[in-house]
Amino acid sequence: MLTLDQITLAQGPFSLVADVSFNDPITALIGPSGAGKSTLLNLIAGFVAPSQGCVLWNGRDISKLPPAQRPVSMLFQDNNLFPHLAVWENLALALTHRRPNAKQSAQMKQALSRVGLVGYETRKPGALSGGQQSRVALARVLLQARPLMLLDEPFAVLGPALKQEMLDLVAEISAETGMHVVMVSHDPQDAARIATGTAVVDEGRVSAPMPTRALLENPPAGLKAYLGATQAP
Numbered sequence: 001m002l003t004l005d006q007i008t009l010a011q012g013p014f015s016l017v018a019d020v021s022f023n024d025p026i027t028a029l030i031g032p033s034g035a036g037k038s039t040l041l042n043l044i045a046g047f048v049a050p051s052q053g054c055v056l057w058n059g060r061d062i063s064k065l066p067p068a069q070r071p072v073s074m075l076f077q078d079n080n081l082f083p084h085l086a087v088w089e090n091l092a093l094a095l096t097h098r099r100p101n102a103k104q105s106a107q108m109k110q111a112l113s114r115v116g117l118v119g120y121e122t123r124k125p126g127a128l129s130g131g132q133q134s135r136v137a138l139a140r141v142l143l144q145a146r147p148l149m150l151l152d153e154p155f156a157v158l159g160p161a162l163k164q165e166m167l168d169l170v171a172e173i174s175a176e177t178g179m180h181v182v183m184v185s186h187d188p189q190d191a192a193r194i195a196t197g198t199a200v201v202d203e204g205r206v207s208a209p210m211p212t213r214a215l216l217e218n219p220p221a222g223l224k225a226y227l228g229a230t231q232a233p
């Protein structure tokens, strides 16, 4: 369970306030542009620090840990793959800075197979489609084997069918591995598709997560205004 314990974070004139726990295997964060969704993910990942409060993972305070030591992996829109390295080398870096040993190679093969990219080992990211690049990034997250995956709209650039495919793959991986997911989305359909819980972020305030269906069917006033500008599920 992820807990944001009495968090306050100041970012110029913007401030984020959060005092919530995320229990669901997959939690969506929805809310208007500029509301603080990415800032919240960056805080959980350790890229920005709160001025008050702490981040707890299963009761352990992880606030003081640098990003690399947190139980967290993050997928961004640009996938963060090294463009000059082949798929295989990009994956190896999740495990080692040397040549992968036999055990690591087997893990990498398994991860590639899980995301349906066997045969693409020697391709560079530029020679892959957007969806395939997302799959490599997901394979890397699998290899990192951290218990919490943060998604900052990594699939927003993909077409609707491909985006749904990737979301379903994330949900399958979460169910198979027990990995928890917190995902930012502008599209309530994404939340409805895979997130059992959804928290609204509005003007820097993070609400407690609610069951996604119930929330979208009966949105509070602020969310209603936001959903009016998007497509309700």
Ligand SMILES: Nc1ncnc2c1ncn2[C@@H]1O[C@H](COP(=O)(O)OP(=O)(O)OP(=O)(O)O)[C@@H](O)[C@H]1O
Pocket (backbone or CB within 6 Å): 011, 012, 014, 031, 032, 033, 034, 035, 036, 037, 038, 039, 040
């Ligand atoms: N590095 C920064 N320095 C100062 N202010 C920032 C910084 N990054 C973001 N902000 C501000 O913090 C607020 C929250 O931004 P954030 O990116 O978290 O919103 P968001 O909900 O993810 O928006 P979007 O849906 O458009 O991605 C905004 O007002 C933004 O201008």
